Amino acid sequence: MSQPIVALSHICKSFHDGEGEHQVIKDLSIALNQGDTVALTGASGSGKSTLLNIIAGFEHPTAGSLKLLGQETSDWQDKQWSEFRHQQLGVVFQQFNLLTPLNVRDNIRFALQLNKLNWDDWCDHLVDNLGLRPLLTRDVEALSGGQQQRVAIARALAHKPALLLADEPTGNLDHSASLEVMSLLTSLAKQQQTCVLMVTHSEVCANYMQSRWHLESGHINQDTQVSSAQTAMQDTVAATQAPTHTSTQTDSQVATQPESSEAV
Numbered sequence: 001m002s003q004p005i006v007a008l009s010h011i012c013k014s015f016h017d018g019e020g021e022h023q024v025i026k027d028l029s030i031a032l033n034q035g036d037t038v039a040l041t042g043a044s045g046s047g048k049s050t051l052l053n054i055i056a057g058f059e060h061p062t063a064g065s066l067k068l069l070g071q072e073t074s075d076w077q078d079k080q081w082s083e084f085r086h087q088q089l090g091v092v093f094q095q096f097n098l099l100t101p102l103n104v105r106d107n108i109r110f111a112l113q114l115n116k117l118n119w120d121d122w123c124d125h126l127v128d129n130l131g132l133r134p135l136l137t138r139d140v141e142a143l144s145g146g147q148q149q150r151v152a153i154a155r156a157l158a159h160k161p162a163l164l165l166a167d168e169p170t171g172n173l174d175h176s177a178s179l180e181v182m183s184l185l186t187s188l189a190k191q192q193q194t195c196v197l198m199v200t201h202s203e204v205c206a207n208y209m210q211s212r213w214h215l216e217s218g219h220i221n222q223d224t225q226v227s228s229a230q231t232a233m234q235d236t237v238a239a240t241q242a243p244t245h246t247s248t249q250t251d252s253q254v255a256t257q258p259e260s261s262e263a264v
């Protein structure tokens, strides 16, 4: 079996505030492997964003070991963190965080240029599946929230990262747009076996992931039950064919949405 994409071992994280030391993450040992999709849930303030920030290197643990793709990160300098983020990491934020005033195409190109990559068949596949073809020359600030989030997904996946971190990616979207974004995100990540760790407050969105990490009092409770939505998604993905580097496939393959009446 290949090495984990993320391996946390006895990770602790404390912050100092006016009242003293506040331990947010307590002795956390957990791993993410290629193709894993995990919903990270927990009450407000339980440390979900802190955990994502530790994995992305924006925060450093107070104790413990973080390995990314088998490499111990404790002695990484800015250069190694930058290389990891550019080459192996995609991030989707609640606020989209697109580059203005660039257009859709240039936002997607941005992630490629950081890695000296050219636009390839996978980028065409992303654009077509995400319904972005007619929007490529539009300024991103002129798009709707759902459209902007689809651009953010394309940008996050364009360089085929090993790991996608998503922090409440549907938090600014209405119910219908949320379901569409979740369906597309999980389908496209699956096609490249991208590992996904997604913070969400939504039960519906959490059910798109294979498993759940619930953060409470600094510890994680794991629920690895595969949801019915995810099973439906796997069936959908199995029926699609992602392009290889040599493929010229550009047809639209928008994944179907699982039925749900629950608010997102």
Ligand SMILES: Nc1ncnc2c1ncn2[C@@H]1O[C@H](COP(=O)(O)OP(=O)(O)OP(=O)(O)O)[C@@H](O)[C@H]1O
Binding pocket: 015, 016, 017, 024, 042, 043, 044, 045, 046, 047, 048, 049, 050, 051
């Ligand atoms: N840089 C920081 N300095 C001090 N305290 C911090 C810092 N970052 C986070 N915290 C504290 O750590 C705790 C966890 O914060 P975090 O943002 O990770 O929670 P969260 O689960 O993502 O919350 P939410 O769901 O509301 O976004 C909070 O009590 C927060 O105030």
